[in-house]
Amino acid sequence: MCTVCGCGAGEVKIEGGAHAHAHVHADGTVHVHAHDHDHAHDHTHDSTAPAGAHAHTHTHADGSTHSHDHVHQGEHTHDHPHHHDHDHGHAAHGDLDYGSGPARAHVPGMSQSRMVQIEQDILSKxxxxxxxxxxxxxxxxxxxxxxxxxxxxxxxxxxxxxxxxxxxxxxxxxxxxxxxxxxxxxxxxxxxxxxxxxxxxxxxxxxxxxxxxxxxxxxxxxxxxxxxxxxxxxxxxxxxxxxxxxxxxxxxxxxxxxxxxxxxxxxxxxxxxxxxxxxxxxxxxxxxxxxxxxxxxxxxxxxxxxxxxxxxxxxxxxxxxxxxxxxxxxxxxxATVDALQRRIVELEQQLAAR
Amino acid sequence: MHEMSLAEGVLQLVEDTARREGAKRVKLVVLEIGRLSSVQPEALTFCFDVVTRNSVAEGAALEIVDVPGAGWCMQCAATVPMAELYGSCPTCGSHQVQPTGGTEMRVREIEIE
The missing domain is CATH 3.40.50.300 (P-loop containing nucleotide triphosphate hydrolases)
Structure with missing residues (x-):
């Protein structure tokens, strides 16, 4: 289930029915509002994110490897000024446009974003x-x-x-x-x-x-x-x-x-x-x-x-x-080598028997 | 401890999944962090913001699901709540408690579009 608006796979939703949306902003605030009609909408989260941290690996002449991170200036800026555009896709004459979402399509009951299960340990890599x-x-x-x-x-x-x-x-x-x-x-x-x-x-x-x-x-x-x-x-x-x-x-x-x-x-x-x-x-x-x-x-x-x-x-x-x-x-x-050698002998015998 | 490395581990899993699913943007990342995993959720949130800059997960919200600690006490032969790893049983005080829950550090799911 999509935890943002409650719709998604396996969830039956009636198109045009009332539903609520929760929007999560870049700064972590959650904003919930209800709609009594279905519509497509875009969000623009403009954040003035500076260039982030990235790592370089250098190899020296003696074979030593040396990794270090560069953190660029402004890295600790936490203000993400953002504006919140709701593009409700109301076409001319008050028609409703369901095709203006990110996926350029509208499936009743499906949001244009979806949840993907990962269920993996963070250290799995x-x-x-x-x-x-x-x-x-x-x-x-x-x-x-x-x-x-x-x-x-x-x-x-x-x-x-x-x-x-x-x-x-x-x-x-x-x-x-x-x-x-x-x-x-x-x-x-x-x-x-x-x-x-x-x-x-x-x-x-x-x-x-x-x-x-x-x-x-x-x-x-x-x-x-x-x-x-x-x-x-x-x-x-x-x-x-x-x-x-x-x-x-x-x-x-x-x-x-x-x-x-x-x-x-x-x-x-x-x-x-x-x-x-x-x-x-x-x-x-x-x-x-x-x-x-x-x-x-x-x-x-x-x-x-x-x-x-x-x-x-x-x-x-x-x-x-x-x-x-x-x-x-x-x-x-x-033991591994012995087992492999035995296996080679077996395979050779099988080949010879053909 | 080492929340920056963990945040990078999270980002790798998220990026792999986003690429496989053909996602343009990651909106939400849900983690399960056990109370006995010695991970500071606040530090992890801070590091996550830093490592996701200029990635597909930039600006994604991070939701951390807290998993309470639990252990099997050999003396009591019962599952008991645990406040700290290698701590004692709250019922009998024995240190023979095997952690059974709350040590997880997992990426549960992500929301993409």
């Missing part, structure tokens, strides 16, 4: 990109992790240590998300593995589309480890699936124990929480057990590992967890 990314990772036996935390929890240092420990046995690619600068990607490249910086500009998180482009650039090897360091932000990255296999939340002991309660979405979305900077515990009043209990309150299935990127404490457990994940992905790929 992002989720579609993420699903494609995950499929691509799975088909190549790649294990992908999305590392999320607030700024300054030690994500990049922890990543560098992880890479140093694993790079001899495992191919690793890293995507670094930050609002500005390529500092983190440079730190990762210093360890000898390929890294790609994504600058989100005004954006507060990476999305599935950005990561898809990063995958195309980095071309990670089959059976490798793909690490995504998200923008330091405990709020927004929780909602955006990148196609990773697990989100890993990093909480450092220099933050508050109640962070999992203050930012529950992130800790609920994560499968693993690394409690970092544990070497500092003797100097702080941080209750690590309470922090773990708080995190489990929002996510009872959360795996918690206490680590220190500086001293290497707890890193063995973290590295073993990564290796196990990579092995599962490699196994999945081998």
């Amino acid at each position: 992002n989720n579609a990109y993420a699903t494609a990314n995950r499929k691509w990772f799975d088909s190549r036996g790649i294990f992908a992790l999305n590392l999320v935390s607030s700024p300054g929890s030690g994500k990049t240092t922890l990543l560098c240590k992880t890479i140093e420990a694993l790079k001899a046995t495992l191919a690793i690619n890293v995507v670094e998300g930050d609002q500005q600068t390529a500092n983190d990607a440079e730190r990762i490249r210093a360890t000898g593995v390929p890294a790609l910086q994504i600058n989100t500009g005004k954006g507060c998180h990476l999305d599935g589309h950005m990561v898809g482009h990063a995958m195309e650039r980095l071309k990670p090897a089959e059976g490798s480890l793909f690490l995504i360091e998200n923008v330091g932000n405990l709020v927004c990255p929780a909602a955006f699936d990148l196609g990773e296999h697990h989100k890993v939340a990093i909480l450092s002991v220099t933050e508050g124990e109640d962070k999992p309660l203050k930012y529950p979405d992130m800790f609920a979305a994560a499968d693993v929480m690394l409690l970092n900077k544990c070497d500092l515990l003797p100097y702080l009043q941080f209750d690590a057990d309470l922090a773990e209990a708080n995190a489990r309150r929002v996510n009872p299935a959360l795996k918690v590992i206490r680590v220190s990127a500086t001293t290497g404490e707890g890193l063995a457990e973290w590295l073993d967890w990564i290796k196990a994940g990579v092995a599962v992905q490699q196994g999945k790929r081998e």
